[in-house]
Amino acid sequence: MPKYAPFFAKTIELLEKSCYNSAHGAGRAAACPAAYAAQKTEIMQQKGSISMKKPTLVVMAAGMGSRFGGLKQMTPIDPQGNSIIQYSLYDARLAGFDKVVFIIKHEIEHDFREKVGRGVEPYFDVSYVFQELTSCLPQGFTVPEGRTKPWGTGHAVLCAAKVVDGPFAVINADDFYGRTAFTALYNYLTADRPDNEHAMVAYLVRNTVTESGSVARGVCEVKDGFLTDVVERTHIEKRGTDAAFTEDGENFTMLPGDTLVSMNCWAFSHSMMDELIKRFPAWLDDNLPKNPLKCEYFLPFVANALIKAGEGSVRVLNCHETWYGITYKDDLGNFIDAMAKMRAEGVYPETLLD
Numbered sequence: 001m002p003k004y005a006p007f008f009a010k011t012i013e014l015l016e017k018s019c020y021n022s023a024h025g026a027g028r029a030a031a032c033p034a035a036y037a038a039q040k041t042e043i044m045q046q047k048g049s050i051s052m053k054k055p056t057l058v059v060m061a062a063g064m065g066s067r068f069g070g071l072k073q074m075t076p077i078d079p080q081g082n083s084i085i086q087y088s089l090y091d092a093r094l095a096g097f098d099k100v101v102f103i104i105k106h107e108i109e110h111d112f113r114e115k116v117g118r119g120v121e122p123y124f125d126v127s128y129v130f131q132e133l134t135s136c137l138p139q140g141f142t143v144p145e146g147r148t149k150p151w152g153t154g155h156a157v158l159c160a161a162k163v164v165d166g167p168f169a170v171i172n173a174d175d176f177y178g179r180t181a182f183t184a185l186y187n188y189l190t191a192d193r194p195d196n197e198h199a200m201v202a203y204l205v206r207n208t209v210t211e212s213g214s215v216a217r218g219v220c221e222v223k224d225g226f227l228t229d230v231v232e233r234t235h236i237e238k239r240g241t242d243a244a245f246t247e248d249g250e251n252f253t254m255l256p257g258d259t260l261v262s263m264n265c266w267a268f269s270h271s272m273m274d275e276l277i278k279r280f281p282a283w284l285d286d287n288l289p290k291n292p293l294k295c296e297y298f299l300p301f302v303a304n305a306l307i308k309a310g311e312g313s314v315r316v317l318n319c320h321e322t323w324y325g326i327t328y329k330d331d332l333g334n335f336i337d338a339m340a341k342m343r344a345e346g347v348y349p350e351t352l353l354d
Contacts (some may be wrong), residue, residue: 053166053270055189057097059085060156060264061112061173062105062131073173074108074115075326077336078343081115082352084325085173087339088182089120090352095182096190097169099125101160106130123353127163131156138281144292152296153264154283158276168273170266170299176335177201177265178321179347188267188317196312198272198303200227201265201319206257209238212328218262218300219245219255220316227307227314230262230300260316262300263323275302275312 061073074083089100100120104112109128117126131150133143136159150156157170169185171177181201188199202220209215214235221229233245236255243259244252279302287295306312324335342348 054099055097055166055186055267056164056168057089057092057100058103058157058160058164058168058170059088059100059173060103060131060153060170061085061116062103062108062150062156063172063174074111075332077326077332077339080351083116084176085116086119086352087176087348088171088173089124090348091177091179091182092186093123093353094179095186097182097186098123099127101127101129101163101168102173103129103131103156103160105132120353127160129160129163131159135159136161136277136280138284141281141284141288144288147293149294149296153299154276154297154302155280157299158273158280161273161277164270164273166270168268168270170264170268172264174325175263175265176324177263178319178323180321181265181319184317184319185265185267188315193269194313195269195271196306197315198269198312199267199315199317200230200262200303201267201317202260203263203265203319203321203323204257205236205243205255205259205261206241207321208261208263208323209236209243210325210327210331211238212330213237215327218264218298220260220262222260222316225316227303227316229307230304232298232300260318264299265319266299266303267317271312272302275306279305 063073073085076083077087092100102112102117109130113128117128120126133147133151136155137143153170160168167189169182169189184201185199200220202222205217205219208217214237216232216234217236218230219233220227235247235249236243236245237252239254241257243255243257245255246252276299280297283297283301287297303312303314307314324331324338326332326335339348343350
């Protein structure tokens, strides 16, 4: 298969560079040789099969950052003007991804293509799709009068159905996941598995909260390495090394710091796209009468439905990376400092994807 040789050679070259650059602490340095060997074996095995679809990275970048007060997905976090998404794409490319789909809004298309798309297009097969209130609405449904809120993460992903033709990973554009998350996603999606099995990268809640205010996370229940339930908690606050959530703004329930949470970092077989499309009309029927202006079709809703019905499973890929983000403007300074430290330690080069 000579035409695939450059891709595999380049991927291994980037992986070797990643391992070299990641040797900045005992944990990463100790784990790197084994991770490199495992992933290199996986890449070389793929050379023998052209029938396997390469996984696509789907990036949800349509959010407008209401709590942050601006477009988080394009906010610079280093002197070169790179945003969070550029660091995620660097890590994704090292992991092996070479196809990306950006889900955006028409109103940010020009700026997004200029600030993000142009820089990554030489390294990825890039597609753009749009999530608007009228996008992919099933026949017979209309946007409720007065609604401005997007339909949620499940709707965002199904908007990409026409350009995703195989297994795919899903991430938020404005969350920093860490390099091992992308390695876990890629390795999972390129391994043999049942078509109705999917995966989720899970984080410790203590590593995903901020001093600046509340965050939304999917709180997970896990048994024997598989997800049994995930509940979207939209108001989680930091409590020392632990956290707590509230549904009414007054009464809080404690979450131990090692509670596993979802950060919208998913690995899906292509069958999940069919499920998202198939289940959307029934969800609209059920939820529009209750909350026409704010109901959201979240990815965990569909994952849960499959699990409860015994029609699918979600393997949990544990990740001990520290999440960084800019949910609030006060988070920005700390995040910039953290990224500067990682660049100084050689985790990231001064110029990404060069």
